[in-house]
Amino acid sequence: MTAPSTGLDSAIHFVECLVNTMASDTRNRILSVAARLFEANGFEGTAVAAILREADVNSGSLYHFFPSKEALLVAVLEKYVEVLEPALLGAAERAADDPIERVFALLELYRGRLLVSGFSRGCPVGDLSLEIASRFPEARHLVDAYFESWTGRVESWLVAAGDRLPSGTDRHALATHALSVLQGAVMQARVSTSIDPFDDSVSQLRLLLELSADETGVSVALRSDTGRAPVAGAARTRQSVPSGAAASAVATPGTAALPAGEGGEDDDAWWRAW
Numbered sequence: 632m633t634a635p636s637t638g639l640d641s642a643i644h645f646v647e648c649l650v651n652t653m654a655s656d657t658r659n660r661i662l663s664v665a666a667r668l669f670e671a672n673g674f675e676g677t678a679v680a681a682i683l684r685e686a687d688v689n690s691g692s693l694y695h696f697f698p699s700k701e702a703l704l705v706a707v708l709e710k711y712v713e714v715l716e717p718a719l720l721g722a723a724e725r726a727a728d729d730p731i732e733r734v735f736a737l738l739e740l741y742r743g744r745l746l747v748s749g750f751s752r753g754c755p756v757g758d759l760s761l762e763i764a765s766r767f768p769e770a771r772h773l774v775d776a777y778f779e780s781w782t783g784r785v786e787s788w789l790v791a792a793g794d795r796l797p798s799g800t801d802r803h804a805l806a807t808h809a810l811s812v813l814q815g816a817v818m819q820a821r822v823s824t825s826i827d828p829f830d831d832s833v834s835q836l837r838l839l840l841e842l843s844a845d846e847t848g849v850s851v852a853l854r855s856d857t858g859r860a861p862v863a864g865a866a867r868t869r870q871s872v873p874s875g876a877a878a879s880a881v882a883t884p885g886t887a888a889l890p891a892g893e894g895g896e897d898d899d900a901w902w903r904a905w
Contacts, residue, residue, distance in 0.1 A: 658696045660687075661692070662703075664685045665704075666710070670759075673759075673762055701767055704770055712776060720784050731840060734785060734836075735836075737813070738812075745829060749824075751821075754813075754814060754817055757818075785806035808836075812833070816828060816831075
Protein backbone atom coordinates (compact mmCIF):
# COMPACT_ATOMS: atom_id res chain seq x y z
CA MET A 632 0.00 0.00 0.00
CA THR A 633 1.33 3.43 -0.92
CA ALA A 634 0.93 6.28 1.56
CA PRO A 635 -0.88 9.35 0.14
CA SER A 636 0.99 12.58 -0.47
CA THR A 637 -0.90 14.23 2.36
CA GLY A 638 -2.93 12.76 5.16
CA LEU A 639 -5.12 15.79 5.69
CA ASP A 640 -8.08 14.96 3.49
CA SER A 641 -8.13 11.41 4.83
CA ALA A 642 -8.41 12.67 8.39
CA ILE A 643 -10.92 15.40 7.65
CA HIS A 644 -13.17 13.10 5.64
CA PHE A 645 -13.20 10.68 8.52
CA VAL A 646 -16.58 9.21 7.64
CA GLU A 647 -15.47 8.00 4.26
CA CYS A 648 -13.24 5.65 6.22
CA LEU A 649 -15.96 4.82 8.68
CA VAL A 650 -18.25 3.98 5.78
CA ASN A 651 -15.57 1.64 4.45
CA THR A 652 -15.14 -0.11 7.79
CA MET A 653 -18.71 0.14 9.10
CA ALA A 654 -20.87 0.41 5.98
CA SER A 655 -24.01 -0.59 7.84
CA ASP A 656 -23.63 2.09 10.46
CA THR A 657 -26.32 4.60 9.53
CA ARG A 658 -25.28 7.17 12.09
CA ASN A 659 -21.73 7.33 10.80
CA ARG A 660 -22.95 7.48 7.22
CA ILE A 661 -25.07 10.51 8.10
CA LEU A 662 -22.09 12.09 9.87
CA SER A 663 -19.90 11.44 6.82
CA VAL A 664 -22.26 13.16 4.43
CA ALA A 665 -23.00 16.05 6.79
CA ALA A 666 -19.30 16.74 7.37
CA ARG A 667 -18.60 16.82 3.65
CA LEU A 668 -21.59 19.02 2.81
CA PHE A 669 -21.01 21.41 5.72
CA GLU A 670 -17.46 21.94 4.50
CA ALA A 671 -18.48 22.38 0.88
CA ASN A 672 -21.59 24.52 1.36
CA GLY A 673 -21.53 25.79 4.92
CA PHE A 674 -23.99 24.92 7.66
CA GLU A 675 -26.75 27.25 6.48
CA GLY A 676 -26.13 26.35 2.86
CA THR A 677 -26.66 22.65 3.48
CA ALA A 678 -30.27 21.52 3.37
CA VAL A 679 -31.39 18.57 5.46
CA ALA A 680 -32.92 17.15 2.28
CA ALA A 681 -29.48 17.08 0.66
CA ILE A 682 -28.05 15.15 3.61
CA LEU A 683 -30.90 12.66 3.45
CA ARG A 684 -30.45 12.19 -0.28
CA GLU A 685 -26.69 11.68 -0.23
CA ALA A 686 -26.75 9.51 2.88
CA ASP A 687 -29.61 7.49 1.40
CA VAL A 688 -31.67 7.64 4.59
CA ASN A 689 -35.12 8.91 5.45
CA SER A 690 -35.88 11.72 7.87
CA GLY A 691 -36.91 9.28 10.58
CA SER A 692 -33.43 7.72 10.57
CA LEU A 693 -31.70 11.07 10.74
CA TYR A 694 -33.84 12.43 13.57
CA HIS A 695 -33.53 9.16 15.45
CA PHE A 696 -29.82 9.88 15.87
CA PHE A 697 -29.87 13.68 15.73
CA PRO A 698 -32.92 15.55 17.09
CA SER A 699 -32.14 18.60 14.95
CA LYS A 700 -29.79 19.90 12.31
CA GLU A 701 -27.96 21.76 15.09
CA ALA A 702 -27.47 18.48 16.97
CA LEU A 703 -25.96 17.01 13.81
CA LEU A 704 -23.59 19.97 13.60
CA VAL A 705 -22.48 19.38 17.19
CA ALA A 706 -21.87 15.69 16.42
CA VAL A 707 -19.75 16.58 13.40
CA LEU A 708 -17.66 18.97 15.50
CA GLU A 709 -17.29 16.35 18.22
CA LYS A 710 -15.94 13.94 15.63
CA TYR A 711 -13.49 16.54 14.34
CA VAL A 712 -12.24 17.10 17.89
CA GLU A 713 -11.88 13.36 18.37
CA VAL A 714 -10.19 12.61 15.06
CA LEU A 715 -8.19 15.53 13.74
CA GLU A 716 -5.80 16.19 16.62
CA PRO A 717 -4.43 12.64 16.91
CA ALA A 718 -4.49 12.14 13.15
CA LEU A 719 -2.93 15.41 11.96
CA LEU A 720 -0.76 16.47 14.87
CA GLY A 721 0.30 12.87 15.29
CA ALA A 722 1.23 12.75 11.61
CA ALA A 723 3.32 15.91 12.00
CA GLU A 724 5.13 14.38 14.95
CA ARG A 725 5.87 11.21 13.01
CA ALA A 726 7.04 13.23 10.02
CA ALA A 727 9.63 15.26 11.96
CA ASP A 728 11.72 14.44 15.01
CA ASP A 729 12.75 18.07 15.33
CA PRO A 730 10.13 19.92 17.44
CA ILE A 731 10.26 23.13 15.40
CA GLU A 732 10.06 21.26 12.11
CA ARG A 733 6.86 19.62 13.39
CA VAL A 734 5.19 23.02 13.05
CA PHE A 735 6.15 23.10 9.39
CA ALA A 736 5.21 19.47 8.86
CA LEU A 737 1.70 20.39 10.03
CA LEU A 738 1.63 23.32 7.62
CA GLU A 739 2.70 20.98 4.82
CA LEU A 740 -0.32 18.77 5.44
CA TYR A 741 -2.61 21.72 4.80
CA ARG A 742 -0.54 22.81 1.81
CA GLY A 743 -1.00 19.40 0.28
CA ARG A 744 -4.74 19.49 0.86
CA LEU A 745 -5.02 22.86 -0.85
CA LEU A 746 -3.18 21.59 -3.91
CA VAL A 747 -4.92 18.25 -4.18
CA SER A 748 -8.37 19.81 -3.82
CA GLY A 749 -7.68 22.65 -6.24
CA PHE A 750 -8.11 25.10 -3.32
CA SER A 751 -11.65 23.97 -2.63
CA ARG A 752 -10.79 22.60 0.81
CA GLY A 753 -8.99 24.17 3.71
CA CYS A 754 -9.70 23.84 7.42
CA PRO A 755 -13.27 22.62 7.96
CA VAL A 756 -13.37 23.65 11.62
CA GLY A 757 -12.08 27.12 10.80
CA ASP A 758 -14.65 27.55 8.05
CA LEU A 759 -17.53 26.43 10.26
CA SER A 760 -16.41 28.46 13.26
CA LEU A 761 -16.90 31.76 11.46
CA GLU A 762 -20.46 30.81 10.56
CA ILE A 763 -21.65 29.31 13.82
CA ALA A 764 -19.62 30.90 16.61
CA SER A 765 -22.18 33.51 17.62
CA ARG A 766 -25.28 31.38 17.09
CA PHE A 767 -24.76 28.00 18.72
CA PRO A 768 -23.16 28.09 22.20
CA GLU A 769 -22.58 24.33 22.38
CA ALA A 770 -20.90 24.33 18.99
CA ARG A 771 -18.85 27.38 19.98
CA HIS A 772 -17.64 25.51 23.06
CA LEU A 773 -16.41 22.63 20.89
CA VAL A 774 -14.65 24.97 18.48
CA ASP A 775 -12.93 26.74 21.38
CA ALA A 776 -11.84 23.40 22.84
CA TYR A 777 -10.54 22.31 19.43
CA PHE A 778 -8.34 25.36 18.95
CA GLU A 779 -7.18 25.40 22.57
CA SER A 780 -6.11 21.78 22.31
CA TRP A 781 -4.21 22.39 19.08
CA THR A 782 -2.51 25.45 20.55
CA GLY A 783 -1.42 23.43 23.56
CA ARG A 784 0.04 20.69 21.38
CA VAL A 785 2.00 23.13 19.22
CA GLU A 786 3.14 24.95 22.36
CA SER A 787 4.56 21.65 23.65
CA TRP A 788 6.68 21.40 20.51
CA LEU A 789 8.03 24.90 21.05
CA VAL A 790 8.77 24.13 24.70
CA ALA A 791 10.70 21.07 23.53
CA ALA A 792 12.81 23.37 21.34
CA GLY A 793 14.43 24.57 24.54
CA ASP A 794 17.20 27.13 24.20
CA ARG A 795 16.85 27.27 20.42
CA LEU A 796 14.31 30.03 21.15
CA PRO A 797 15.13 33.05 23.35
CA SER A 798 14.53 32.45 27.05
CA GLY A 799 11.83 35.12 27.22
CA THR A 800 9.80 33.68 24.35
CA ASP A 801 6.11 33.25 25.16
CA ARG A 802 5.71 29.75 23.75
CA HIS A 803 1.92 29.85 24.05
CA ALA A 804 1.71 33.13 22.12
CA LEU A 805 4.09 31.81 19.48
CA ALA A 806 1.96 28.68 19.08
CA THR A 807 -1.12 30.87 18.69
CA HIS A 808 0.73 32.90 16.06
CA ALA A 809 1.75 29.78 14.13
CA LEU A 810 -1.84 28.53 13.99
CA SER A 811 -3.04 32.00 13.01
CA VAL A 812 -0.54 31.92 10.15
CA LEU A 813 -1.97 28.55 9.15
CA GLN A 814 -5.59 29.73 9.13
CA GLY A 815 -4.82 32.99 7.35
CA ALA A 816 -2.56 31.35 4.79
CA VAL A 817 -5.18 28.74 3.96
CA MET A 818 -7.84 31.42 3.53
CA GLN A 819 -5.68 33.59 1.26
CA ALA A 820 -4.63 30.62 -0.88
CA ARG A 821 -8.25 29.58 -1.36
CA VAL A 822 -9.39 33.11 -2.22
CA SER A 823 -6.59 33.61 -4.75
CA THR A 824 -6.57 29.98 -5.97
CA SER A 825 -2.81 30.13 -5.71
CA ILE A 826 -0.39 28.48 -3.32
CA ASP A 827 1.85 31.55 -3.27
CA PRO A 828 0.17 33.36 -0.33
CA PHE A 829 0.49 30.18 1.69
CA ASP A 830 4.16 29.75 0.83
CA ASP A 831 4.87 33.42 1.54
CA SER A 832 3.29 33.12 4.98
CA VAL A 833 5.22 29.96 5.83
CA SER A 834 8.47 31.58 4.65
CA GLN A 835 7.89 34.53 6.96
CA LEU A 836 7.21 32.23 9.90
CA ARG A 837 10.48 30.45 9.17
CA LEU A 838 12.25 33.79 8.98
CA LEU A 839 10.77 34.81 12.34
CA LEU A 840 12.13 31.65 13.94
CA GLU A 841 15.48 32.14 12.23
CA LEU A 842 15.75 35.65 13.67
CA SER A 843 14.82 34.30 17.08
CA ALA A 844 17.56 31.71 16.75
CA ASP A 845 20.05 34.42 15.88
CA GLU A 846 19.42 35.93 19.31
CA THR A 847 20.37 32.66 21.01
CA GLY A 848 23.24 31.71 18.73
CA VAL A 849 21.59 28.34 18.12
CA SER A 850 20.60 27.47 14.58
CA VAL A 851 17.00 26.60 13.82
CA ALA A 852 18.26 24.86 10.67
CA LEU A 853 15.64 26.23 8.32
CA ARG A 854 15.22 23.76 5.52
CA SER A 855 14.40 24.30 1.88
CA ASP A 856 13.99 20.64 0.96
CA THR A 857 10.44 21.30 -0.18
CA GLY A 858 11.81 23.05 -3.24
CA ARG A 859 10.46 26.42 -2.13
CA ALA A 860 12.43 29.41 -1.02
CA PRO A 861 12.80 29.41 2.79
CA VAL A 862 12.68 33.20 3.04
CA ALA A 863 10.65 35.86 1.33
CA GLY A 864 12.17 37.64 -1.62
CA ALA A 865 13.72 34.64 -3.28
CA ALA A 866 12.81 34.07 -6.90
CA ARG A 867 10.05 31.57 -7.54
CA THR A 868 7.40 30.80 -10.08
CA ARG A 869 3.85 31.89 -9.36
CA GLN A 870 1.75 28.77 -9.06
CA SER A 871 -1.95 28.26 -9.53
CA VAL A 872 -3.46 24.81 -9.56
CA PRO A 873 -6.42 23.44 -11.49
CA SER A 874 -9.40 22.20 -9.54
CA GLY A 875 -10.83 18.71 -9.44
CA ALA A 876 -9.02 15.57 -10.45
CA ALA A 877 -6.27 17.44 -12.28
CA ALA A 878 -5.07 18.87 -9.00
CA SER A 879 -4.20 15.41 -7.71
CA ALA A 880 -1.41 15.24 -10.27
CA VAL A 881 0.35 18.28 -8.80
CA ALA A 882 3.54 17.28 -7.06
CA THR A 883 3.93 18.50 -3.50
CA PRO A 884 7.51 17.62 -2.58
CA GLY A 885 8.26 17.70 1.10
CA THR A 886 4.65 17.12 2.13
CA ALA A 887 4.32 15.40 5.46
CA ALA A 888 2.57 12.08 5.22
CA LEU A 889 1.62 9.37 7.66
CA PRO A 890 3.45 6.19 6.64
CA ALA A 891 1.15 3.23 6.28
CA GLY A 892 0.56 1.33 9.46
CA GLU A 893 2.23 3.77 11.87
CA GLY A 894 -0.95 5.31 13.20
CA GLY A 895 -2.73 2.12 14.21
CA GLU A 896 -5.46 0.29 12.34
CA ASP A 897 -8.02 3.09 12.43
CA ASP A 898 -5.58 5.79 11.35
CA ASP A 899 -4.30 3.54 8.61
CA ALA A 900 -7.84 3.21 7.29
CA TRP A 901 -8.19 6.98 7.16
CA TRP A 902 -5.05 7.33 5.07
CA ARG A 903 -6.17 4.58 2.71
CA ALA A 904 -9.46 6.42 2.19
CA TRP A 905 -7.61 9.32 0.53
